[in-house]
Amino acid sequence: MNAPVSNDLAITRLSTWEEDFDARLSALLAWESVSDKAVQQSVDEIVTAVREQGDAALLEYTRRFDRVEATDMGELTLGKERLESAFAGLPDQQRDALAQAAERIREYHQRQKPESWQYTEADGTVLGQKVTPIDRAGIYVPGGKAAYPSSVLMNALPAHVAGVREIVMVVPAPGGVVSELVLAAAHLAGVERVYTVGGAQAVAAMAYGTETLPKVDKIVGPGNIFVATAKRAVFGQVGIDMIAGPSEILVVSDGQTDPEWLAMDLFSQAEHDQDAQAILVSWDEAHLDEVQSAMERLLPTLEREPIARVSLVERGALIACRDQKEAMELVNRIAPEHLELSVADPEALLPEVRHAGAIFMGRYTAEALGDYCAGPNHVLPTSGTARFSSPLGVYDFQKRSSIIQCSPEGASVLGKTASVLARGESLTAHARSAEYRIK
Ligand SMILES: NC(=O)c1ccc[n+]([C@@H]2O[C@H](COP(=O)([O-])OP(=O)(O)OC[C@H]3O[C@@H](n4cnc5c(N)ncnc54)[C@H](O)[C@@H]3O)[C@@H](O)[C@H]2O)c1
Ligand SMILES: N[C@H](CO)Cc1c[nH]c[nH+]1
Ligand SMILES: [Zn+2]
Numbered sequence: 001m002n003a004p005v006s007n008d009l010a011i012t013r014l015s016t017w018e019e020d021f022d023a024r025l026s027a028l029l030a031w032e033s034v035s036d037k038a039v040q041q042s043v044d045e046i047v048t049a050v051r052e053q054g055d056a057a058l059l060e061y062t063r064r065f066d067r068v069e070a071t072d073m074g075e076l077t078l079g080k081e082r083l084e085s086a087f088a089g090l091p092d093q094q095r096d097a098l099a100q101a102a103e104r105i106r107e108y109h110q111r112q113k114p115e116s117w118q119y120t121e122a123d124g125t126v127l128g129q130k131v132t133p134i135d136r137a138g139i140y141v142p143g144g145k146a147a148y149p150s151s152v153l154m155n156a157l158p159a160h161v162a163g164v165r166e167i168v169m170v171v172p173a174p175g176g177v178v179s180e181l182v183l184a185a186a187h188l189a190g191v192e193r194v195y196t197v198g199g200a201q202a203v204a205a206m207a208y209g210t211e212t213l214p215k216v217d218k219i220v221g222p223g224n225i226f227v228a229t230a231k232r233a234v235f236g237q238v239g240i241d242m243i244a245g246p247s248e249i250l251v252v253s254d255g256q257t258d259p260e261w262l263a264m265d266l267f268s269q270a271e272h273d274q275d276a277q278a279i280l281v282s283w284d285e286a287h288l289d290e291v292q293s294a295m296e297r298l299l300p301t302l303e304r305e306p307i308a309r310v311s312l313v314e315r316g317a318l319i320a321c322r323d324q325k326e327a328m329e330l331v332n333r334i335a336p337e338h339l340e341l342s343v344a345d346p347e348a349l350l351p352e353v354r355h356a357g358a359i360f361m362g363r364y365t366a367e368a369l370g371d372y373c374a375g376p377n378h379v380l381p382t383s384g385t386a387r388f389s390s391p392l393g394v395y396d397f398q399k400r401s402s403i404i405q406c407s408p409e410g411a412s413v414l415g416k417t418a419s420v421l422a423r424g425e426s427l428t429a430h431a432r433s434a435e436y437r438i439k
Contacts, residue, residue, distance in 0.1 A: 008296040009309070012317040013288070016326055028317060029334060031383045034225045034246060034275045043200045043229045050204035055211045061201035066144075068176045068196070073212035076173075078183065078194045086183035094181060101373040102153050102188055108375030109158045112394040124407030125414075129400050133163035134239070136214065137397055138206035139191075140221030140231075141171040143198055145273060145307065147179030148222075150372050154379050154392065155221045156189035162397035167191050168206060168216050172198020198223075200230035207234035220392055222379050225275050241396045242389040245382045246275035249367055250336035250356075252327050253291075254343040255284030257363045263294035265340060268368045270311040271304040277315040279334065281327045288318045328352040335386040338367045357386045411437040 012028065014021055027033065049057040055073050062068050062076065070076050087095070118128025139155035142148050152169070159167050171182055173196040186194055195213055197205065203223075209215025218239035219231055228245030249269040251262055266278035282288055295312070302308055321327050328349060331339060335355035343349060346361035353359055357380030360367050371378045381389035406414060415434040422430035 009292065009299060009312060011292065011295070011312050013292075013320070014317055015320040016322060016330070025317075025319075025333075028277075028315065029384060033315070034383075035229045039225055039229055043226060043233055046200040046226075047204040047207075047230060047233050050201050050210065051208045054205075054209075055213075058197055058201050058205050058210055058213070061199065062172075062197050065199055065201075066172050066174045066176075066197075068173060073195070073210070076196045077212065078178070078196065080187075080192050083183050083187035083191065083194065086180045087187040089180060090184050095184070097373075098149065098153070098181070098185055098188055101150065102157060102185075104373055104375040105153050105157050105377070106161065109161045109377070109394050112158070113161060114395055114398065114400075118403055121410065123409040123413065125410030126403065126405040128403035130403055131398050131400055133165070133398050134217045135164075136166040136168060136216045137164045138168045138170070138216030138219040138238070140198075140203065140206075140219060140223050140227060141169060141182060142221075142223045142227065143172040143179065143182065144174060144224060147182050149179065149181040149185035150378060151222060152182055152185035152191070153189050154377050156186070156191050158377065158392060158394045159220075159397045160190050162394045164397050166214075168214055169194045170197050170202040170206065170213075172196065172202070198227075200226045200233075203227060203230035203234060207238045218397070220379065220396055224273055228382070241379065241392050242381045243383055243385045244337075244379050244392070246277065247272040248277040248337040248382050249279070249340065250331060250334055250338070251278075251280045251340040251342055252331060252349070253280060253282045253284070253287060254324075255282055255287035256344060257342040259287070259290040259294040260298060261363070261366075262291050262342060263298050265342075265367055266291075266295065266312070266316065267298070267302060267308050268366070268371075269338065270308040270316060271302060272307075272311075274307055274310040275315065276311045278312060279317045279319060279336070281319045281321055281330055283321050283323050283327060285320045288320055292318060324349070331356065335381075335384045337380045337382045337386065338370070340365070340367055355384075355386045357381050357389075357391055406437075408437075408439070412439040 046061055059070055114131050116130045118126055120126050137159050141151045156167055169191045178196055205213045206216045206219050220241035222244035225245055228243050231240045247269040251265055269276050270278045299305055332354045337357040339356035340360040341349050342363050358370055377391040379392035415438040418434035419431045
């Protein structure tokens with residue numbers, strides 16, 4: 001039964017069998033469609049200014065972009081007591097919800113903890129891998145258009161599980177208003193100091209250090225396109241976790257899920273940001289019409305309708321495909337941050353999924369549950385980077401060193417092999433260094 005389709009929501013409709021499908025989908029997905037020249041240029045300028053002028057530039061951009069008239073970084077630095085009092089002042093219901101989410105997130109991440117290992121060969125040579133936490137992690141908590149206490153937990157708890165010694169947290173406070181829930185979450189997650197700065201300027205400050213804000217070893221966390229572009233720009237100066245930019249959801253529906261549920265699942269990510277991306281794929285065209293009608297009915301009921309509407313019109317799509325197989329090919333091409341398999345038998349499709357940040361299995365698994373409290377991390381790769389990146393995890397806060405300890409016998413055996421290879425490379429100091437140890 002075809003539901004009537006009105007044109008109230010001008011969301012892109014695509015069909016895989018159309019001639020220009022590939023080109024239109026590629027244009028919709030392109031990183032440059034959000035991080036355009038203007039964004040890149042602005043980020044480059046901001047990063048250079050903060051690198052060269054430190055706190056002065058950080059304060060200037062905070063005035064310009066967050067409308068905070070601070071003259072000293074001390075005004076933008078919140079210590080342990082302030083975080084503690086935010087936690088103490090929370091209504092019980094919010095404190096309990098935060099604590100429950102924190103417990104589940106901690107428990108999930110405990111299972112990720114990699115251990116050091118080593119083994120001994122017959123001649124006594126020991127080989128192994130030593131896992132070490134990074135010394136100082138910088139966590140970016142977004143805060144421009146919404147407050148993200150959940151992102152505090154998702155960033156800081158795995159850092160603690162990993163054994164990170166020091167966490168530097170930044171979060172913008174637009175108009176000088178800082179979310180009590182965010183500060184309370186910071187206390188709960190063991191963060192001791194928060195700087196209320198955001199955007200590319202905060203990323204640059206953590207990468208290069210300023211008079212006040214210490215330089216970190218690695219920057220993690222999600223953010224809008226300015227934050228994601230800045231993280232990309234400072235990579236190499238510091239480590240970064242991944243590109244975790246504007247949120248994305250790709251839903252694959254077999255046509256049997258309530259269209260209103262799907263409409264709201266798509267809205268749940270579209271409401272984050274005008275640059276967010278919500279896409280529905282189905283081999284049931286009438287179902288796509290029904291979901292579009294549901295979206296048109298429900299969109300005006302959203303508090304964040306203006307943001308969601310721009311996201312849906314500019315970056316969203318309803319895609320008709322021929323069958324389930326073609327839907328799965330699209331999944332792997334799009335490599336979405338979040339994939340909802342809204343089908344009767346999601347386990348049957350799971351082996352076909354190669355690229356997705358997080359996979360939500362079945363009609364009852366709303367992506368929103370993963371955002372807050374299911375347990376897995378909600379900091380996830382966007383813009384197709386799930387092809388090579390993973391969810392934020394304990395492993396992002398650790399690195400590995402190789403261990404080699406040769407016995408006299410082992411040094412002799414390896415020395416002969418190394419000598420041959422070194423002479424083959426004409427690196428004779430290498431060869432002679434190895435040969436000294438040959439018995
Ligand atoms: N991928 C993930 O894991 C994940 C998780 C949570 C949230 N998110 C995303 O994080 C983002 C949060 O965005 P947000 O805007 O609410 O907060 P944000 O903290 O990411 O960005 C706010 C900052 O952007 C900067 N900014 C805004 N407009 C600017 C301009 N014109 N020029 C230069 N800088 C500018 C300002 O410095 C401001 O402080 C959303 O896109 C959301 O979808 C992603
Ligand atoms: N969906 C976001 C990740 O893209 C995470 C989040 C936090 N709060 C709500 N949602
Ligand atoms: Zn979300």
